[in-house]
Amino acid sequence: MRIERTPLPGIGIRYNFTTESGQEIGVICHVSGNREIVVYETDDTDKVRCTTPLGIEEAHHLSDLLRNVVTADQVAKLTDxxxxxxxxxxxxxxxxxxxxxxxxxxxxxxxxxxxxxxxxxxxxxxxxxxxxxxxxxxxxxxxxxxxxxxxxxxxxxxx
Structure with a gap:
């Protein structure tokens, strides 16, 4: 997967990637530590469909949840x-x-x-x-x- 990193002066850094289904997703890491999830329109990736702001603690919990899911998927696929x-x-x-x-x-x-x-x-x-x-x-x-x-x-x- 390719992740694009874009500095946002005075705001933070934006990371964008495209899911397997073709959905463009972004995560804005604000200098305050807060995060923002950005979902773009599928037919025009310059248009934002919706955003979800996350506080620092919420971002940590979401990160833990995603990490555990990935780990669980990887464990289930382990070979002998x-x-x-x-x-x-x-x-x-x-x-x-x-x-x-x-x-x-x-x-x-x-x-x-x-x-x-x-x-x-x-x-x-x-x-x-x-x-x-x-x-x-x-x-x-x-x-x-x-x-x-x-x-x-x-x-x-x-x-």
């Missing part, structure tokens, strides 16, 4: 191996010592050498894997062979 790093999904069943327990990704990474990326619950991908695990959850993790094997053993109770 990328450049020598294995990606696996480990199902939590009733035998798991982690069923009903909070997951601590940093502690597990130190203990096993594998990184927990996300937790899939039902059809929802939780990009923040520090959650209380339930039976049926799938933990998405990445690492080399032995660390993945060790993490699988730890999470399934086969250690």
């Amino acid at each position: 191996s990328v450049n020598g790093v294995n990606v696996t999904r480990i199902e939590i069943d009733e035998r798991s010592p982690f069923a009903g327990q909070f997951l601590n990704p940093a502690e597990l990474a130190d203990r096993t050498g594998a990184s927990v990326i996300a937790v899939i619950r039902g059809g929802e991908v939780m990009a923040d894997p520090a959650v209380k695990l339930r039976v049926g959850d799938r933990v998405v993790a990445a690492g080399k062979g032995k660390p993945i094997t060790k993490l699988t053993a730890v999470l399934t109770g086969d250690e």
Whole structure:
């Protein structure tokens, strides 16, 4: 995707891009820290269809929401191996010592050498894997062979 950056003297910076569907969108980053989302007319990108001002806190929350959606989409599309790093999904069943327990990704990474990326619950991908695990959850993790094997053993109770 191509993003155009345009300085707006005394106002801030405008970033414009075109979506896959052909809609021109802009974000104006005001020097005050506020943001403004701009939607342009599809048949004339010089005309503004609508704008939505966002305060600093609103912009941060929207950014977090968009980042989580992108992360969730990326996790859902992961393949089993990328450049020598294995990606696996480990199902939590009733035998798991982690069923009903909070997951601590940093502690597990130190203990096993594998990184927990996300937790899939039902059809929802939780990009923040520090959650209380339930039976049926799938933990998405990445690492080399032995660390993945060790993490699988730890999470399934086969250690």
